[in-house]
Amino acid sequence: MSGADRTPSDSADVCVIGAGPAGALCAHRLAERGHDVVILEAGPRFSFEDRPERMERAIRPGEDDRSVWDMGGERDAYASTGPRPYPLNRSRVKGVGGTSLHWQGMVMRLHEADFERQSRDGIATDWPLSYEDLQPYYAAAERAFGVAGAADNPFAPPREEPYPLPAFPPSYSDSLFAEACEELEITTHSVPNARNSEPYDGRSACVGYGTCKPVCASGAKYDASVHVRKAEAAGARVIDRAPVQRLETDGEGRVTRAVYATPDGEHSQEARRFVLSCGGVETPRLLLLSDSPDHPDGLANSSGLVGRYFTEHCFAGVGGRLDRLTRQKHVGFNTTESHQFYNAEGTNPIKLEFFNYAGPSPVEMALSGEEWGDDLLDSLQDAYGTHVTVGGLVGQLPRKENRVTLDRTRTDDHGNPVPDVRWSIGERTKKSIRRANRIQREILEELGADIEWTVGPANTGPAFHHMGTTRMGTDPASSVVNPELRTHDVENLHVASSSVFVTGGAMNPTLTIAALALKAADHVDAAL
Amino acid sequence: MELTRRDALAALAGGAVVGGGGAVAVGRNGETTNGARPTTDDGSSTTADAAFAAVREPLVAVAHVVYPDEITGIATFVETYALGRIEGRAEYRRGVEQAVAAMNDRAESWYGERFASLEPKTRDAVLREMGADTADPDPEGSTAERVRYYVVNELLYALYTSPTGGKLAGIENPQGHPGGHESYQHGPR
Numbered sequence: 001m002s003g004a005d006r007t008p009s010d011s012a013d014v015c016v017i018g019a020g021p022a023g024a025l026c027a028h029r030l031a032e033r034g035h036d037v038v039i040l041e042a043g044p045r046f047s048f049e050d051r052p053e054r055m056e057r058a059i060r061p062g063e064d065d066r067s068v069w070d071m072g073g074e075r076d077a078y079a080s081t082g083p084r085p086y087p088l089n090r091s092r093v094k095g096v097g098g099t100s101l102h103w104q105g106m107v108m109r110l111h112e113a114d115f116e117r118q119s120r121d122g123i124a125t126d127w128p129l130s131y132e133d134l135q136p137y138y139a140a141a142e143r144a145f146g147v148a149g150a151a152d153n154p155f156a157p158p159r160e161e162p163y164p165l166p167a168f169p170p171s172y173s174d175s176l177f178a179e180a181c182e183e184l185e186i187t188t189h190s191v192p193n194a195r196n197s198e199p200y201d202g203r204s205a206c207v208g209y210g211t212c213k214p215v216c217a218s219g220a221k222y223d224a225s226v227h228v229r230k231a232e233a234a235g236a237r238v239i240d241r242a243p244v245q246r247l248e249t250d251g252e253g254r255v256t257r258a259v260y261a262t263p264d265g266e267h268s269q270e271a272r273r274f275v276l277s278c279g280g281v282e283t284p285r286l287l288l289l290s291d292s293p294d295h296p297d298g299l300a301n302s303s304g305l306v307g308r309y310f311t312e313h314c315f316a317g318v319g320g321r322l323d324r325l326t327r328q329k330h331v332g333f334n335t336t337e338s339h340q341f342y343n344a345e346g347t348n349p350i351k352l353e354f355f356n357y358a359g360p361s362p363v364e365m366a367l368s369g370e371e372w373g374d375d376l377l378d379s380l381q382d383a384y385g386t387h388v389t390v391g392g393l394v395g396q397l398p399r400k401e402n403r404v405t406l407d408r409t410r411t412d413d414h415g416n417p418v419p420d421v422r423w424s425i426g427e428r429t430k431k432s433i434r435r436a437n438r439i440q441r442e443i444l445e446e447l448g449a450d451i452e453w454t455v456g457p458a459n460t461g462p463a464f465h466h467m468g469t470t471r472m473g474t475d476p477a478s479s480v481v482n483p484e485l486r487t488h489d490v491e492n493l494h495v496a497s498s499s500v501f502v503t504g505g506a507m508n509p510t511l512t513i514a515a516l517a518l519k520a521a522d523h524v525d526a527a528l
Numbered sequence: 529m530e531l532t533r534r535d536a537l538a539a540l541a542g543g544a545v546v547g548g549g550g551a552v553a554v555g556r557n558g559e560t561t562n563g564a565r566p567t568t569d570d571g572s573s574t575t576a577d578a579a580f581a582a583v584r585e586p587l588v589a590v591a592h593v594v595y596p597d598e599i600t601g602i603a604t605f606v607e608t609y610a611l612g613r614i615e616g617r618a619e620y621r622r623g624v625e626q627a628v629a630a631m632n633d634r635a636e637s638w639y640g641e642r643f644a645s646l647e648p649k650t651r652d653a654v655l656r657e658m659g660a661d662t663a664d665p666d667p668e669g670s671t672a673e674r675v676r677y678y679v680v681n682e683l684l685y686a687l688y689t690s691p692t693g694g695k696l697a698g699i700e701n702p703q704g705h706p707g708g709h710e711s712y713q714h715g716p717r
Contacts, residue, residue, distance in 0.1 A: 052541070059704050060685060062665035062677055172715045197709070207706035218706065330701045330712035356712055362697035363688035363704060367681050370661050372594035373652075380688075380697040 006262040008269040012038045015271035020098020022496040022517035023277030024227035029521035031234035042243035043094030051217040068214045069093040079407040082422030091464035097225035102214035105194040105221045107511040114505035127502045128474045128483040141514035145222045146200035149192030155339035165197045172327040174336040177354045180446040194222040212332035247290040273492045280466025280499040284404045285419045300487035307404040311468035314460045316433045317391035318440035320449035328358045348395040348432040349506035359387025390440040395506040396429040430457035465509045467501040485520035496520040531601040535690035536608035586628045589644040593652045609686045627678040630671045
């Protein structure tokens with residue numbers, strides 16, 4: 001299907017809303033099982049052949065006002081009225097492939113403890129699922145992505161099978177960090193990457209363009225357009241540039257149709273079941289936009305929790321320079337981490353990342369400076385080559401006051417209220433960031449680095465992992481979806497998204513999103 | 529350090545190039561396709577050559593200013609790269625032509641000669657007097673901003689995404705160059 005025909009299908013079993021990793025995997029699994037699936041995607045279908053141009057746009061200043069993946073403008077208008085500004089459009093992509101088009105591609109399983117924070121630590125809320133419940137789905141998600149990894153992480157949860165691809169070998173700078181970490185008795189290990197260390201699934205091995213985030217020009221990094229194509233090959237239909245405006249219900253507890261806009265006018269897609277896969281911001285927004293006399297506070301919102309508990313990971317980092325070369329920026333991904341500081345009393349999970357891309361990129365510097373010729377070269381040689389960074393993700397406890405609401409004072413290009421993302425962090429999270437900074441500083445000091453900067457509690461920012469806004473649980477009064485990823489209130493409405501996370505740990509969320517999407521597909525399949 | 533045609537093709541692989549052979553990039557299967565062809569197989573001019581003639585010399589002249597002194601092989605590198613960028617991209621070509629025309633106008637009105645005929649020191653002065661050193665690159669901006677975008681940054685992008693240019697700065701696999709995933713593992717040599 002080219003996408004040019006944007007009229008609805010006649011007899012869809014399932015309407016999946018959103019063509020990112022969750023929607024793509026869910027749609028593919030359901031289509032493979034013989035169901036008639038339609039995917040509605042708000043953004044466009046991007047051409048693979050345009051990726052070199054997008055890469056150039058990422059490297060060169062002044063290409064134009066659009067982001068690398070064309071985010072921005074009236075379509076993507078938003079508000080951010082919380083204590084900390086939230087740069088929403090830097091954190092997501094609308095289009096076939098979704099935010100995985102610009103993601104970093106780090107894919108870890110949540111730790112067992114992440115599912116049991118209340119039972120183990122007396123904080124937050126337990127998931128209604130255990131690690132064991134998700135384990136087979138994690139394995140399936142790793143096969144889908146083609147994860148390159150190794151079983152060398154002593155802190156990781158148990159595995160049932162090897163990773164599909166061998167891990168990327170450590171970098172030269174990893175070897176410098178390893179020495180320092182050994183002195184400090186910090187255990188380091190490899191990073192599971194959703195990028196090909198060898199050819200896999202018809203895609204090449206990484207060729208080292210070094211611009212993984214925001215764009216992989218070779219396609220070696222997994223993105224969800226892979227499973228959108230597979231879903232289409234299995235019979236699914238994709239309608240792009242079709243933002244869903246609202247879901248309509250029949251007054252008897254079921255969604256009957258998704259009303260969507262297109263460049264050619266408004267249509268509505270009927271289906272037996274609906275799956276929301278629009279991420280942690282647009283999923284609650286669509287539910288809130290779908291209010292009706294039967295659902296005056298928004299669809300599936302009898303708990304009043306749709307949009308609440310918006311949870312992020314905070315970045316913490318320390319950087320500096322050594323008196324020797326560190327060989328950064330050859331690739332755009334990391335190859336060493338440490339999960340040693342994940343579980344500690346009194347603080348949130350911390351994941352340490354040893355950067356392979358610390359410091360400036362010579363070409364980016366050259367294009368934005370005011371020098372040229374020998375002067376420019378001198379500056380580049382001086383600026384590049386000796387940087388080191390220990391970064392990391394720090395988890396935050398879900399906070400009810402962090403939420404996605406509708407800002408009714410401003411509308412998007414279709415006249416709908418825009419999302420307002422209110423985000424803040426609490427004292428425990430700040431304490432955890434300070435702890436991460438202390439460890440990071442110790443490592444750089446052991447290396448003999450001249451420390452130049454710290455990202456701590458005052459200047460931390462979000463890692464662009466939107467979680468928690470339609471949280472999962474067994475009690476309809478305190479959660480939005482049940483453990484089968486179906487909304488408590490609406491019998492044929494399912495959610496496959498990071499929005500169902502109860503807590504977020506400190507692991508990049510996409511592998512868990514994928515595992516949950518595959519689980520959701522199984523439940524939808526069983527219900528059809 | 530000598531720039532080669534191979535460097536130019538490598539730099540083309542790191543950008544938005546559509547030529548006779550299609551997009552220049554390392555594709556899904558890891559194969560390089562090359563759309564940049566300065567000449568046809570029999571050595572005759574391509575259709576883009578006519579449009580290219582007006583900008584070739586000025587671009588090479590600017591490269592002699594903005595590239596480090598130790599770089600050699602500039603003419604072949606710039607010609608191969610610039611032709612690959614122009615071919616099949618009418619709007620982009622117009623942008624380059626207009627920026628070059630503005631440089632020539634300025635050079636003639638202030639120094640009485642076309643840009644490429646000036647001494648290197650004077651060429652440098654023309655670019656700075658136009659404000660191309662401090663201007664923000666913008667393809668639709670002021671004259672200085674367009675010269676920065678279409679000429680200065682275009683040439684710097686070509687150099688510093690190529691293996692030879694990257695090596696000069698200290699990185700043999702610079703961003704935008706598909707140099708494989710081995711070099712990051714090696715220590716300094």
